[in-house]
Amino acid sequence: MKILMLRPNYFPEVAGGTRLAKDLVDDLIAAGHQVEMITPFPVKVDEKVKREYKAKKNEVAQDGSLAIRRIDVPIEEKSFPRRIVKALFVFLGMYRKGLASKNPDLIMTISMPPFIGPLGSILGKTKKVPVVYWEQDIISKSIKKDSKIGNWLLKTLMKKVIRTLETFTVKTSTHTIAISNKFKNYHLQEDKLNPEKISTIYNWIDTSQVNYVKRENNELFQELGLDKDKFYVTYCGNIGYPHNLETFIEAAKKLESYPDIEFLIFGEGSRKEAIQRHREKLNAQNVKMYPLVPLDKASLAYSIGDISIVIGQAGTSENGFPSKTWSIMSAARPVVSSFDIDSELTNIIRDNEAGIAVPPEDSNALKEAILTIYHDRSLIDQMGRNGLNYVENNISREETTAEIIDLFETLHTQNKEGRK
Numbered sequence: 001m002k003i004l005m006l007r008p009n010y011f012p013e014v015a016g017g018t019r020l021a022k023d024l025v026d027d028l029i030a031a032g033h034q035v036e037m038i039t040p041f042p043v044k045v046d047e048k049v050k051r052e053y054k055a056k057k058n059e060v061a062q063d064g065s066l067a068i069r070r071i072d073v074p075i076e077e078k079s080f081p082r083r084i085v086k087a088l089f090v091f092l093g094m095y096r097k098g099l100a101s102k103n104p105d106l107i108m109t110i111s112m113p114p115f116i117g118p119l120g121s122i123l124g125k126t127k128k129v130p131v132v133y134w135e136q137d138i139i140s141k142s143i144k145k146d147s148k149i150g151n152w153l154l155k156t157l158m159k160k161v162i163r164t165l166e167t168f169t170v171k172t173s174t175h176t177i178a179i180s181n182k183f184k185n186y187h188l189q190e191d192k193l194n195p196e197k198i199s200t201i202y203n204w205i206d207t208s209q210v211n212y213v214k215r216e217n218n219e220l221f222q223e224l225g226l227d228k229d230k231f232y233v234t235y236c237g238n239i240g241y242p243h244n245l246e247t248f249i250e251a252a253k254k255l256e257s258y259p260d261i262e263f264l265i266f267g268e269g270s271r272k273e274a275i276q277r278h279r280e281k282l283n284a285q286n287v288k289m290y291p292l293v294p295l296d297k298a299s300l301a302y303s304i305g306d307i308s309i310v311i312g313q314a315g316t317s318e319n320g321f322p323s324k325t326w327s328i329m330s331a332a333r334p335v336v337s338s339f340d341i342d343s344e345l346t347n348i349i350r351d352n353e354a355g356i357a358v359p360p361e362d363s364n365a366l367k368e369a370i371l372t373i374y375h376d377r378s379l380i381d382q383m384g385r386n387g388l389n390y391v392e393n394n395i396s397r398e399e400t401t402a403e404i405i406d407l408f409e410t411l412h413t414q415n416k417e418g419r420k
Contacts, residue, residue: 001412002034004104004123006094006116010068011295012049013042017110017136019295020203020323027401029065033408036104037068038097040090044268044292069097091115098123105412109173111135114162117169130174130411135183136203140166141319142242167191170198174411177201177404180321180344199407204400205326205391209295212332212384213303220300224290231261231374233336234305236292237324239269244313246278247338250363251370253284261374263287266301302331306380307355307373310337310345314360317343326395329354329387334380336369338362354387 009015011022025035042053059068071093073086090113098107098119106129109120117133124131140163170176170187176198178184184200187193215221215228226232235248245265252263263286265275272289279287293301302308308328312320317340325345328335335355339345346357356372358365373379 001105001409002036002103003028003408004098004101004107005035005037005039006098006107006109006120007037007039008090008110008113008116009042009044010037010039012053013044015044019209019298022295023204023206023397024401024404025066026062027397028405028408029062031405033065033405035066036101037066038071038094038101039068040071040073040093043073071097087113087115091119094119095123099126101127104129105415106408107131108408109133109169111137111166111169112139114139114165114169117173118165121169121172124174125172128415130415131172132408132411133169133173133176135170135176135178136320138166138183138186138319141315173197174415175199175407177407179203179323180317182317182344183321186318201400201403202395203321203323203326204395204397205330206397207330207388207392210298210302210327210330213299215303218300218303220293220297220304224288226262226264226304229260231258232264232305233261233307233309233370234264234266234301235309235311236266236298236301236327237322239265239267239272239275241271242312242316242320243269243271244311244316244338244361245271245275247361247363247366248309248311249275249279249282249284249287251366252287253282254363254367255370256284256286258374261286261370264304265289266292268292298327299331302327302333305333306377307336307370308333309366310335310339311366312339312360314340316340316360317345321345325349326391329384329391332381332384332388334373334383335387336366336373338366348390352386352390353383354390355383 007021009018011018028035042049057070071090073089104127107120107124109117109131111117120131140159170191170193176187178198178200179202181200184198187198188195221228235245239245255261268291276289310322310325312322322345325335335349337345337349337355337357338360341357341359349355349357356369358369
């Protein structure tokens with residue numbers, strides 16, 4: 001079977017979802033399938049890597065089982081209008097290369113940016129193959145939080161447009177994979193989707209890729225000049241609009257009387273400069289910021305913290321699920337979440353005693369949760385072990401990617417039989 005994937009980024013891009021995509025591609029190939037990937041040239045990489053990949057417009061890898069077709073997008077996202085123009089370039093490039101794809105058996109799309117889903121449905125109808133929509137987030141529900149999108153009227157218009165695209169995608173795709181039950185129930189209720197056309201499959205974690213590294217063996221301490229005797233609170237991941245890192249910095253400011261507690265942010269994103277300004281405004285000198293580490297150093301970054309934070313604005317669970325939680329658990333670190341209390345995330349953390357969950361946008365509650373673990377260090381190992389047990393027993397890479405591959409094979413078989 002040949003799977004055509006449409007993605008906004010892929011390895012060596014350091015971006016959300018890259019690790020999951022690479023895992024799935026590798027496991028599809030290991031199961032005997034072929035993958036054709038259509039994706040832009042990497043952007044969030046150093047100049048040397050950019051130059052190297054500019055020469056790889058059409059890349060064949062893994063003994064010919066993986067073909068990557070790169071799209072050249074000659075514009076950067078420095079403003080909202082430029083983001084729209086860039087999206088248009090990507091859309092046209094994906095459409096052209098998608099039409100040129102020879103004999104795919106199945107197409108897999110993704111939710112961000114929101115035009116990829118409809119594009120996949122159009123290509124699927126053209127080529128008469130099933131389409132699987134992998135919904136990592138519900139963009140229309142996060143529009144109101146994006147302050148780059150002008151005034152209220154423009155936000156309302158954008159939300160309606162994107163909501164229309166999302167509805168079209170879930171109704172025209174052969175199957176939708178939702179990464180949370182909340183997403184699934186939303187489409188069942190709001191879009192009246194046939195329950196057989198949607199399933200919940202959580203994002204996975206490969207515990208062989210992300211695991212705990214003892215401080216004496218963690219090279220990042222020396223590389224970043226960190227004191228191994230301090231108590232660290234870390235955030236690793238995207239710095240975007242749903243991620244309320246202002247609360248993280250405000251909690252840090254309230255703990256500046258503890259000189260041995262230090263807060264570290266490893267990340268990139270559209271709001272990085274705004275978060276840096278907020279840190280400077282509060283003069284939060286106990287907060288340090290670093291770039292997002294590459295995939296091969298993920299274990300080192302997640303292992304630094306005595307505590308790792310998952311944080312979001314109120315209502316974020318309606319449009320996203322922070323899968324970085326699994327990386328924290330895989331590294332056997334306690335999770336402190338500042339996230340919707342009525343969310344699946346909160347239930348998982350509390351039911352498995354893998355950390356402490358507090359309401360979002362409450363820096364005092366976040367501060368007290370940090371101090372609870374700071375004053376009782378036995379909780380670090382105890383909660384860390386509980387989290388690791390959860391991911392090993394519930395969302396392992398082997399079992400989860402096998403579920404997706406089985407879905408692909410079933411849809412492919414049904415499509416072949418339907419053509420007879």
